[in-house]
Amino acid sequence: MATAPSTSSPLSLPALPWAENALEPVISAKTISFHYGKHHKTYVENANKLIVGTELADLPLEQIVRASAGKADRVGIFNNTAQAWNHDFYWKSLKPKGGGEPPSALKAKIDSAFGSVDACKKELANAAVQQFGSGWAWLVLEGDKLKIVKTGNAETPITQNLKPLLTIDVWEHAYYLDYQNKRVDYVNALIDKLVNWEFAAQNLAKG
Numbered sequence: 001m002a003t004a005p006s007t008s009s010p011l012s013l014p015a016l017p018w019a020e021n022a023l024e025p026v027i028s029a030k031t032i033s034f035h036y037g038k039h040h041k042t043y044v045e046n047a048n049k050l051i052v053g054t055e056l057a058d059l060p061l062e063q064i065v066r067a068s069a070g071k072a073d074r075v076g077i078f079n080n081t082a083q084a085w086n087h088d089f090y091w092k093s094l095k096p097k098g099g100g101e102p103p104s105a106l107k108a109k110i111d112s113a114f115g116s117v118d119a120c121k122k123e124l125a126n127a128a129v130q131q132f133g134s135g136w137a138w139l140v141l142e143g144d145k146l147k148i149v150k151t152g153n154a155e156t157p158i159t160q161n162l163k164p165l166l167t168i169d170v171w172e173h174a175y176y177l178d179y180q181n182k183r184v185d186y187v188n189a190l191i192d193k194l195v196n197w198e199f200a201a202q203n204l205a206k207g
Helices: 029-051 061-068 072-092 104-114 117-130 183-193 197-205
Strands: 135-142 145-152 163-169
Touching (some): 029 072, 061 072, 072 163, 104 145, 117 183, 135 197, 163 197
16 A cells, blocks of 8 residues: 655744744834745745755755755755745844843954954944845854855855854845945944844854
């Protein structure tokens, strides 16, 4: 007797860590509804279609991203799984009433690498604003030192031997409904009022 194929999808859309309207007025509920409910959801759905029947289907999302990176025959899988991973990480990088001072261990690391928290924020903002076209700006750990990097399109530090601590999405769908073409206003407001330093500190503590 043949076994019925599984109807469950290997990858699922993670729940947001806060309500859709929780980041207002910096990011509107309408933007979150489209960004999470349409874009992020579509990346997950596309990824599931592409991995079905492959040896990747039973792997966790992060392992699929790593396994498909740089493979010419798996560009579609990489783009959709990496975007799914990046978006989940982005939601966690934000929180209502964020910003402020990082926890002490992270602040010490930031001071060592950048001179001050303000200098770190300025470099992060510059990376986000200067990323040409779609992409991401990241605070990462390389070895024992923090640094700021930017990636284009779906690229992600997890395939580059870097440990991401937090990220800013600068694809237009992240901000265009609220800020139109004023990426700099979106980036500065996000860093000042929404960035989740506690999440970054937790990632740092994981080593």
